[in-house]
Amino acid sequence: MDALDRKILNRTQLGIPVSDQPFADIANELGCEEQQVIDKLQTMLDDGLLTRFGPMFDAASLGGAFTLSAMIVPEDRFEQVTDIVNGFRQVAHNYKRQHKLNMWFVIACESQQEIQTVIKDIEQQSGIQVFDFPKQEEFYVGLYLPV
Amino acid sequence: MSTNAIAFLNSENPELSVEQQLQLFNAIESGLPLVAQPYLALAEDIDASEEQVIAMIKDWQQQGLIRRFGLVIRHRKLGYVANAMVVWDVEDEQVERVAAILAEQKVVTLCYRRPRVLPHWPYNLFCMVHGKNRDQVVAQLQQICQHSELEGLAKRLLFSSKAYKQRGGRYQHSLTS
Numbered sequence: 001m002d003a004l005d006r007k008i009l010n011r012t013q014l015g016i017p018v019s020d021q022p023f024a025d026i027a028n029e030l031g032c033e034e035q036q037v038i039d040k041l042q043t044m045l046d047d048g049l050l051t052r053f054g055p056m057f058d059a060a061s062l063g064g065a066f067t068l069s070a071m072i073v074p075e076d077r078f079e080q081v082t083d084i085v086n087g088f089r090q091v092a093h094n095y096k097r098q099h100k101l102n103m104w105f106v107i108a109c110e111s112q113q114e115i116q117t118v119i120k121d122i123e124q125q126s127g128i129q130v131f132d133f134p135k136q137e138e139f140y141v142g143l144y145l146p147v
Numbered sequence: 148m149s150t151n152a153i154a155f156l157n158s159e160n161p162e163l164s165v166e167q168q169l170q171l172f173n174a175i176e177s178g179l180p181l182v183a184q185p186y187l188a189l190a191e192d193i194d195a196s197e198e199q200v201i202a203m204i205k206d207w208q209q210q211g212l213i214r215r216f217g218l219v220i221r222h223r224k225l226g227y228v229a230n231a232m233v234v235w236d237v238e239d240e241q242v243e244r245v246a247a248i249l250a251e252q253k254v255v256t257l258c259y260r261r262p263r264v265l266p267h268w269p270y271n272l273f274c275m276v277h278g279k280n281r282d283q284v285v286a287q288l289q290q291i292c293q294h295s296e297l298e299g300l301a302k303r304l305l306f307s308s309k310a311y312k313q314r315g316g317r318y319q320h321s322l323t324s
Contacts (some may be wrong), residue, residue, distance in 0.1 A: 003153050009218070009220070009225075012218055013216060013217055013218055013220070014217070015215060015216050015217050016179065016216045016217055018186070018201055018204050018205055018208070018216065020184060020186070020187070020197065020201075021184055022185065022186075023183060024183065034183060035183075035311050037303070038181055038182070038183065041181055047183070048221060048222070048224065049219050049220060049221055049224055049225065050219065050220055051219045051220075052178055052218065052219035053178050053179055053181065053217075053218055053219075054175055054176075054177070054178035054179035054216070055175050055176075055179070055204070055207075055213040055215075055216050056214045056215050056216070056217070056219075057176065057212060057213055057214065058211055058212055058213070058214045061155065061210070061211055061212045062155065062212070068261065068273075070268075071254055072267070085229070090164065095307035095309070096307060096308045096309040097232060097305040097306065097307050097308065098305055098306055098308060099303065099305050100267060101267060101268060104232070104305075104307075128226075131259040131264045131267065131268070133262060133264070133268075133273075134260045134261065134262070134312060135260075135261060136259070136260045136261055137242075137246075137259065137260040138258070138259050138260075139246035139247070139249070139258040139259065139260070141251050144253060144256075145220065145222050145225065147159060147225050147273055
């Protein structure tokens with residue numbers, strides 16, 4: 001990754017203009033050629049540094065439902081419970097974290113009702129209570145990781 | 148896409164038919180074409196003008212349907228391997244003030260109020276802090292607390308020790324790593 005790659009990545013993380021020639025706009029800002037911006041973004045996509053390029057839809061506005069859930073999983077059952085939880089296609093992210101509540105995952109469904117069903121099913125299959133932490137208020141969503 | 152997702156399509160729109168709106172939605176859901184005039188390319192695909200496509204997308208942004216327009220980066224591949232969920236126990240009437248401070252910090256990527264689950268969990272404000280290593284995350288957080296006088300608040304840093312499932316989403320999930 002060279003200096004221009006970094007500049008492009010940092011700039012495009014902040015957003016892409018909705019204009020006739022968005023990559024020319026970015027190139028103007030960065031002092032390079034439009035085609036360089038396009039080529040370098042394409043290379044980063046091909047190399048898997050970027051998985052996606054475009055609009056991020058707000059799932060809740062589209063009718064989706066999300067929650068953050070956590071469980072207290074005994075260490076000797078961790079792998080087994082991980083398999084159970086990850087077996088649900090509605091589970092989007094699953095992280096082991098250092099706390100008594102040591103398994104944290106996001107459940108993404110089409111409705112609140114489906115979330116409750118998934119939680120009940122996980123509890124039934126694992127024999128472990130699932131604690132639900134639904135979002136009550138959102139203060140900030142952004143992701144800017146300068147490289 | 149769920150059936151209720153179609154509710155955002157606007158049959159009153161004089162510019163694009165509901166079918167065109169759906170086609171456009173489906174097209175950009177998988178990403179923006181990497182060509183000099185991406186909105187023109189999209190317009191040609193749905194038999195509309197570039198202006199109509201740009202207007203529709205701006206409209207969706209205004210409605211909050213499109214949260215942001217940008218990238219999903221593999222942060223782990225770029226060296227951001229330490230991510231901490233930082234949780235705070237904040238008095239209910241102080242939540243707005245503290246959240247506003249956290250939201251200003253560049254290293255804080257998400258900030259939500261969520262319910263406490265007593266007795267296991269007294270924390271009601273959740274945010275994510277990303278860094279290239281754990282020391283950096285801890286140092287950044289210390290700095291925020293000192294500068295913004297948040298040192299008196301009870302908090303916990305929960306580093307992830309292992310990512311068992313990470314799905315790059317079309318959606319902005321409520322908690323991404």
